[in-house]
Amino acid sequence: MTEAAFPATPEPVQARQRLWSRYLRRPVGVAALAVFLLVVLVGLFAPLLAPHDPNFVDFNLTQAPPGHGHLMGGDSAGRDIFSRLLYGARTTLYGAAVACLAGALLGVPAGVAAGYFGGPADRIFSWISDAAQSVPGMIVLLIVAAGTGADFTVLMITVGAFMAPGYYRISRSRALAVRKEPYIDAARVAGLTHTQILRAHMLRAVYAPVIIQSALTAGIAMGLQTGLQFLGIGTASNPDWGQMMNDGFRTMLTHPLILLWPSAALGITIAALAFMGSTLADLVNSRTAPAPRRSRAAAPPRQEGGATGELLHSAADSALRIENLRVSYRTPHGDKQVVHGVSLDVAPGEVLGIVGESGSGKSQTVFSALDLLPADGTATADGIWVGGSEAGSLPRAKRHALLGTRIGYVPQEPMSNLDPCYTIGHQLTEPLRAVHGLSKAEAGERARAILERVGITDPDRVLASYPHQISGGMAQRVLIAGAVSGNPGLLVADEPTTALDVTVQAEVLELLRELQAEYGMALVIVTHNFGVVADICDRVAVMKDGRIIETGPVEQIFGDPGDPYTAELIRASQDDTESRADLDAAWNTAGRTVHS
Numbered sequence: 001m002t003e004a005a006f007p008a009t010p011e012p013v014q015a016r017q018r019l020w021s022r023y024l025r026r027p028v029g030v031a032a033l034a035v036f037l038l039v040v041l042v043g044l045f046a047p048l049l050a051p052h053d054p055n056f057v058d059f060n061l062t063q064a065p066p067g068h069g070h071l072m073g074g075d076s077a078g079r080d081i082f083s084r085l086l087y088g089a090r091t092t093l094y095g096a097a098v099a100c101l102a103g104a105l106l107g108v109p110a111g112v113a114a115g116y117f118g119g120p121a122d123r124i125f126s127w128i129s130d131a132a133q134s135v136p137g138m139i140v141l142l143i144v145a146a147g148t149g150a151d152f153t154v155l156m157i158t159v160g161a162f163m164a165p166g167y168y169r170i171s172r173s174r175a176l177a178v179r180k181e182p183y184i185d186a187a188r189v190a191g192l193t194h195t196q197i198l199r200a201h202m203l204r205a206v207y208a209p210v211i212i213q214s215a216l217t218a219g220i221a222m223g224l225q226t227g228l229q230f231l232g233i234g235t236a237s238n239p240d241w242g243q244m245m246n247d248g249f250r251t252m253l254t255h256p257l258i259l260l261w262p263s264a265a266l267g268i269t270i271a272a273l274a275f276m277g278s279t280l281a282d283l284v285n286s287r288t289a290p291a292p293r294r295s296r297a298a299a300p301p302r303q304e305g306g307a308t309g310e311l312l313h314s315a316a317d318s319a320l321r322i323e324n325l326r327v328s329y330r331t332p333h334g335d336k337q338v339v340h341g342v343s344l345d346v347a348p349g350e351v352l353g354i355v356g357e358s359g360s361g362k363s364q365t366v367f368s369a370l371d372l373l374p375a376d377g378t379a380t381a382d383g384i385w386v387g388g389s390e391a392g393s394l395p396r397a398k399r400h401a402l403l404g405t406r407i408g409y410v411p412q413e414p415m416s417n418l419d420p421c422y423t424i425g426h427q428l429t430e431p432l433r434a435v436h437g438l439s440k441a442e443a444g445e446r447a448r449a450i451l452e453r454v455g456i457t458d459p460d461r462v463l464a465s466y467p468h469q470i471s472g473g474m475a476q477r478v479l480i481a482g483a484v485s486g487n488p489g490l491l492v493a494d495e496p497t498t499a500l501d502v503t504v505q506a507e508v509l510e511l512l513r514e515l516q517a518e519y520g521m522a523l524v525i526v527t528h529n530f531g532v533v534a535d536i537c538d539r540v541a542v543m544k545d546g547r548i549i550e551t552g553p554v555e556q557i558f559g560d561p562g563d564p565y566t567a568e569l570i571r572a573s574q575d576d577t578e579s580r581a582d583l584d585a586a587w588n589t590a591g592r593t594v595h596s
């Protein structure tokens, strides 16, 4: 079965509206849609449109040619072919709808769950889908027909079950792509549960491909049901195109028109569905490419050694404490360690900067604290404490419950962390209602107030806007508003200004500093820029190749950097031109080896 590849980022609503207007500019698509709608209308209004009772037998009409009040003549039993064709459209459409519904109900939830959760869920559902495809469908249909007295609805549900793997594959591949989108992580750190994310974001993302798949499936289901009826399997009381073809087949050589009418009706309907599906798939696939994800630097080779960094506060007095954290990834060549024993802590109300060049392990360190590592990443630590409580050993669900409540997260790329399918208002109020139990009105009020607090002067407009209708700077303010809306004790900001215009960067930093002071939060800010550190941080940890090479108060590190690499990072930030060669030279000055 044809399957279209879909870009990872779902359509914004306006873009989706544009999709339909673009569809209406495609002549083939419009013609196919018109034909299909005509068949649907004919099926719906068959009792009004049919000039004769489709089952009334008039022996004078037996195999009669068109004419004398019978537009298409009579069939072998003396019934009006035109009336039977109109009623047949009903049966055929009903059967196709039942098959599509059954296929979608079985295939889509399984595909979304497999793509989203991966691991055993993916393996089990994929195995079932593959197994379903290897079952000989026609034999099963014959058995079902024999066991149910050829009940048409049950037969069509069975046809749908055989179509389910198509829905499964398309939903799985779409969910696999979407689950890597930053806005899914953003929804998790806002505290939404898997069920809420599946319902709100993933199902929405598979909507367009499922419609396209349904157009293709409906055509196939119609062909199958006609084949069954052609074989005489189905209810004889309702006229349908398969029975009519069976009748025409027997007199094909002497009265070819009897076969031609139902065959043409079926062929045209299936072709219309196929053209609709392919036009839609074409339009969806020709959309703009998904937003680029943050590039990952090449991994440094593994280095052995003990924990690096320093711990200044006891676990009970820390907003966040990470002890001897190691992060590794499964690769085809074995495990690759990318963080080699990092220890750091931050006190309530303190601002800690984690600074280092790209690929130094900053994000992996904070992702481990947020429990946001991808499935092939593993974090082990001697301990991770959040708000004075041990979090590292908590069961996943309890650890997850900290997100959005005790930990807030501000990501690097504001736009890709907002779901393009929902308004800002929906995205801000969803966690407030789902995680903090606020009513719709309370959540709306709080979202409005917090937007005003982060400097958005027209909160009502922004609440009603979709992400593509606001600027990058405004989107980052929205995400900051979302991150602090749950009053977390710890705010983690991962390169929060990198994706922003230079003029907006200072404003966003200022806002973070104000909110941190106002809410008394601890702030961990990940950056490659010492300018940001100077602006906002109390203390800094410098990372290189998955280790902390130096920690200290900002003034001390700026005034007297203990490591030539730190000095070079500071100089590069001041020049605003980070030269890889200079950084490597500084690293070598300290007698260490450069790995690139």
Ligand SMILES: Nc1ncnc2c1ncn2[C@@H]1O[C@H](COP(=O)(O)OP(=O)(O)OP(=O)(O)O)[C@@H](O)[C@H]1O
Binding pocket: 294, 295, 296, 297, 298, 299, 300, 329, 338, 356, 357, 358, 359, 360, 361, 362, 363, 364, 365, 374, 377, 495
């Ligand atoms: N999914 C992954 N699989 C394998 N290695 C990874 C993966 N994600 C990150 N890494 C490696 O982990 C190391 C640290 O990455 P990390 O994202 O923490 O860097 P960073 O300092 O935050 O830089 P950047 O700001 O560019 O992301 C890099 O060498 C990177 O190649």
